[in-house]
Amino acid sequence: MTARILVVDDQPANVRLLEARLQIEYFDVCTAYSGIDAIEAARAEQPDLILLDVMMPGMDGYQTCRMLKSDPDTRHIPVVMVTALDDREDRVRGLEAGADDFLTKPVDEVTLFARVRSLLRLKMVLDELRYRQGETIGIPMATDPGEDFDAEASALVIAGDERSAERYASAMPSHVNTWFETDPGAGVAAINDETDLLIVDLATEDFDGLRICARIRSDAATRHLPIIAVVNPDDLERSVRALDLGANDIIHRPVDTGELNARVQTQLRRKFYADRLRNRLDESLEMAVTDSLTGLHNRRYIAARLRQAMESASNGGAPVSVMIADIDHFKRINDTYGHDAGDAVLRAFATRLTEGLRALDLAARFGGEEFVVVMPGAGLAEGRIAAERLRAAIAHAPFSLQSGEAIEVTISIGLAQAYPGEDIEALLRRADEALYEAKSAGRNRVEAARDLAA
Numbered sequence: 498m499t500a501r502i503l504v505v506d507d508q509p510a511n512v513r514l515l516e517a518r519l520q521i522e523y524f525d526v527c528t529a530y531s532g533i534d535a536i537e538a539a540r541a542e543q544p545d546l547i548l549l550d551v552m553m554p555g556m557d558g559y560q561t562c563r564m565l566k567s568d569p570d571t572r573h574i575p576v577v578m579v580t581a582l583d584d585r586e587d588r589v590r591g592l593e594a595g596a597d598d599f600l601t602k603p604v605d606e607v608t609l610f611a612r613v614r615s616l617l618r619l620k621m622v623l624d625e626l627r628y629r630q631g632e633t634i635g636i637p638m639a640t641d642p643g644e645d646f647d648a649e650a651s652a653l654v655i656a657g658d659e660r661s662a663e664r665y666a667s668a669m670p671s672h673v674n675t676w677f678e679t680d681p682g683a684g685v686a687a688i689n690d691e692t693d694l695l696i697v698d699l700a701t702e703d704f705d706g707l708r709i710c711a712r713i714r715s716d717a718a719t720r721h722l723p724i725i726a727v728v729n730p731d732d733l734e735r736s737v738r739a740l741d742l743g744a745n746d747i748i749h750r751p752v753d754t755g756e757l758n759a760r761v762q763t764q765l766r767r768k769f770y771a772d773r774l775r776n777r778l779d780e781s782l783e784m785a786v787t788d789s790l791t792g793l794h795n796r797r798y799i800a801a802r803l804r805q806a807m808e809s810a811s812n813g814g815a816p817v818s819v820m821i822a823d824i825d826h827f828k829r830i831n832d833t834y835g836h837d838a839g840d841a842v843l844r845a846f847a848t849r850l851t852e853g854l855r856a857l858d859l860a861a862r863f864g865g866e867e868f869v870v871v872m873p874g875a876g877l878a879e880g881r882i883a884a885e886r887l888r889a890a891i892a893h894a895p896f897s898l899q900s901g902e903a904i905e906v907t908i909s910i911g912l913a914q915a916y917p918g919e920d921i922e923a924l925l926r927r928a929d930e931a932l933y934e935a936k937s938a939g940r941n942r943v944e945a946a947r948d949l950a951a
C-alpha cells in the first residue's frame with residue numbers, strides 16, 4: 498500500500514529520521530517544519546496521512562490539528578500526533594483537537610506502520626466513497642465530518658468477564674447507549690444495523706478477541722462497523738495484529754474514561770461521516786436512473802428494462818410494445834410562455850402520463866419533450882388502446898400554470914410491438930417512424946408501426 502505522508506516537526510533531524518523510515522517502505526514523503534507550513538502543505542499536497550509533532554514553537558500541534566480539521570480541504574486527512582509526552586491529559590487533548598491517533602517518541606517502527614496501514618485503509622474507503630459520489634453527480638463533497646458529535650449512538654462491549662464489561666461500558670460517553678456481552682458468540686450475534694461501535698476485549702484469557710475482529714471484518718453486514726480493541730499496554734504484538742485485522746483503534750488497560758470518551762467520539766464521527774457518504778451515494782445512484790425534471794425514469798433505466806422485456810418476448814414470453822409520445826408544438830409553448838412554463842408543462846404532462854399507465858407500464862423521459870412508455874404484456878391492439886387513452890387524457894383538459902394561464906397541449910404518439918429477435922434500436926426506430934407519420938398526418942393522433950414484413 499503506497500501513499501503520500503506529510504511529516505511535520507520543528508526539528509529537521511526528526512523530520513529526516515521519519516522520512517528515511519517511511520521511504521524505505523516506499524511511502525511518498527513531503528515535509529513541513531511548522532504548523533503554518535503544515536497547513537499550507539496539507540492543502541497543496543493533499544497527503545493521505547499527516548504525522549504531526551505536538552511541541553512546536555508558534556502554533557503547536559494541537560492548534561495545527563484543530564485548524565486542519567476545521568478546513569474542508571484538509572479535514573478528511575487522518576492526523577497522527579507524535580509526542581514526547583505520554584500522559585493521558587495530552588492524549589485526550591489531542592483527540593479532542595481531532596487527532597486520529599498518537600505515537601510516542603521515539604517512534605516505534607512496528608507500531609508506526611501498523612497505525613499508518615490502518616488509517617490508510619480507512620482513508621481509502623472514504624476516498625472511494627467521495628470519489629464515486631463526485632463522479633456520479635459531479636458535485637464536490639459538502640458534508641462536514643465534524644457534525645453529529647453528540648448524535649445518539651449505540652455500542653456493544655464484548656469483554657471476558659462482567660466486571661471488565663461493566664467498567665468499559667460505564668466509561669462510555671453518556672450519549673452512547675451501551676450494552677455488553679461476555680459470551681463472544683452471543684456478542685457477535687447481537688450486532689445489528691443499529692450498532693454503531695464495538696469494543697472488544699483483547700486482554701482477556703477467556704476468548705480470542707482477534708478472532709472476533711477478523712470475523713466482524715469478513716462479514717459483509719458488519720464490515721464497516723468501527724472496532725476499538727482493549728489491550729494490555731505491553732502487548733505490542735497483539736496491538737499490531739488487531740490493527741492489521743481491521744480494528745480501527747486501540748486503547749490500553751486500565752481504560753481511562755476521558756481517553757475512551759475521546760476515542761469513541763472519533764470513531765463515531767468517522768462512522769457517521771462514512772454513513773452519510775454511503776447514503777448520498779445511494780441517492781446519486783437513484784438520480785442516475787431518474788430524470789430530474791419529471792421524476793420519471795431516464796433513458797438508461799428504461800433501456801435496461803426494455804431489453805429484459807424484449808428478451809422475454811423473444812423467448813416465448815408475453816409480448817411487449819412501446820410508444821413514443823411527443824408534445825405537439827412544444828417549441829411554441831417555450832417561445833410564448835418562457836422556459837419555466839415549458840418545464841411546468843413537462844412536469845404536468847409526466848403526472849398525467851403516470852396516472853394513466855397500467856400497473857406494469859414504465860415511463861421515461863427520453864430528452865426534450867419526448868417520452869417513451871414500455872408496455873410489457875401488451876400486443877399492438879392493447880398498446881393502441883393505451884396510447885389512445887393517453888392522447889385523449891392530454892387533449893381533454895388544458896394544463897394550468899401557476900401564473901394562472903391555461904395551456905392547451907396535445908401529443909402525438911408512435912406505437913410499435915417488438916418482434917422476436919429485434920433489437921432495441923430497431924424497435925424504437927419503428928416507433929419513431931410511426932410518430933413521424935402521426936405528426937405529418939396533423940398531430941394529436943396515434944399511429945402504429947407497419948407490420949413486421951414491411
Ligand SMILES: [Mg+2]
Nearest residue numbers: 507550552553
Ligand atoms: Mg517539536
